[in-house]
Amino acid sequence: MTALLTEVNAAQASGRALNFANLNLSNSVQMSLSMLWENSPFMCTDEEIVERCLTTGTGYQVRNIPLMMKPRADRNFGESEYQEAVISFDNQGNMESFYLSISMNLYMNVIKNNKEITDLRRRQLILDYVEQFRTSYNTKDIKFLQQVFSDDALIITGKVISQKKDNIKLPDKIVYKKQTKQEYLTNLRRVFANNSYIKVTFDDIKVMRHPVNPNFYGVTLHQGYTSSNYHDDGYLFLLWDFTDENQPQIHVRTWQPDQINGDRIPDDEIFSLNDFDI
Numbered sequence: 281m282t283a284l285l286t287e288v289n290a291a292q293a294s295g296r297a298l299n300f301a302n303l304n305l306s307n308s309v310q311m312s313l314s315m316l317w318e319n320s321p322f323m324c325t326d327e328e329i330v331e332r333c334l335t336t337g338t339g340y341q342v343r344n345i346p347l348m349m350k351p352r353a354d355r356n357f358g359e360s361e362y363q364e365a366v367i368s369f370d371n372q373g374n375m376e377s378f379y380l381s382i383s384m385n386l387y388m389n390v391i392k393n394n395k396e397i398t399d400l401r402r403r404q405l406i407l408d409y410v411e412q413f414r415t416s417y418n419t420k421d422i423k424f425l426q427q428v429f430s431d432d433a434l435i436i437t438g439k440v441i442s443q444k445k446d447n448i449k450l451p452d453k454i455v456y457k458k459q460t461k462q463e464y465l466t467n468l469r470r471v472f473a474n475n476s477y478i479k480v481t482f483d484d485i486k487v488m489r490h491p492v493n494p495n496f497y498g499v500t501l502h503q504g505y506t507s508s509n510y511h512d513d514g515y516l517f518l519l520w521d522f523t524d525e526n527q528p529q530i531h532v533r534t535w536q537p538d539q540i541n542g543d544r545i546p547d548d549e550i551f552s553l554n555d556f557d558i
Contacts, residue, residue, distance in 0.1 A: 284375070285329075288324060292323040305375055312419065315419035320350065320418075323347065324345065325362075339371045341408075344381075345366070346364060349362075363380050363381075365380055379414075380415050381411050390403050410499065418480055422472065430521070430530065436458055437534070474509075475508045478507045479506045482503055484502035485501050495523045498553025498556075500552055501515070503516040
């Protein structure tokens with residue numbers, strides 16, 4: 281990990297690509313880092329990092345790695361931005377993943393609400409996948425999104441439309457559109473191709489386990505989405521199925537704007553686990 285962060289800082293200072301020759305990283309980790317680097321090179325801001333090494337179901341994890349994202353000159357999404365990374369290792373200490381993390385307070389709020397050991401493990405998996413999910417948009421990783429959505433996934437997207445009658449302005453309303461997995465991924469490929477960068481952030485997260493089928497979890501996130509030609513804020517809901525813990529899948533993905541007519545949408549209108557018949 282020290283060798284990787286040292287190489288990151290050297291590459292950022294020299295304005296070059298990352299050199300993985302002496303880092304002994306898997307192809308998947310190299311690919312993830314390269315895609316993240318292409319979107320926005322970064323550097324580690326601390327000379328020394330002292331963090332607890334957390335245990336997971338399959339290995340170890342180190343969180344709170346301080347990064348300063350340095351956007352390229354042709355990617356005009358603001359000044360340098362502070363982010364944190366999470367790095368996961370297998371039980372032999374080999375690096376398995378490098379992702380941008382959610383904040384530690386959001387992470388701990390989800391973890392502390394666990395009911396038992398199985399629930400704790402799945403909440404850790406959910407947070408890991410949420411961080412992968414977020415990073416996959418930043419890196420335009422369509423392959424990960426193909427794998428994580430079930431073949432019959434339901435995609436629901438809401439947008440605010442203006443209304444008029446007899447040239448009189450009426451209150452705006454939210455209209456929802458349903459898509460299949462393939463329709464959604466086809467549209468997403470087009471979005472990836474037409475935007476030089478995409479940045480997704482989460483600043484709130486709620487996790488609910490299904491009261492009858494404990495393999496199903498509803499995850500509601502407040503999401504900020506910024507690309508080279510678009511920005512919005514809204515609520516993202518994901519229905520996760522952990523029947524196969526080695527390959528959990530998303531059966532439902534919804535997005536809806538967080539405001540309409542200048543007001544925040546009511547809590548009872550935000551999609552949640554209770555809105556879907558398992």
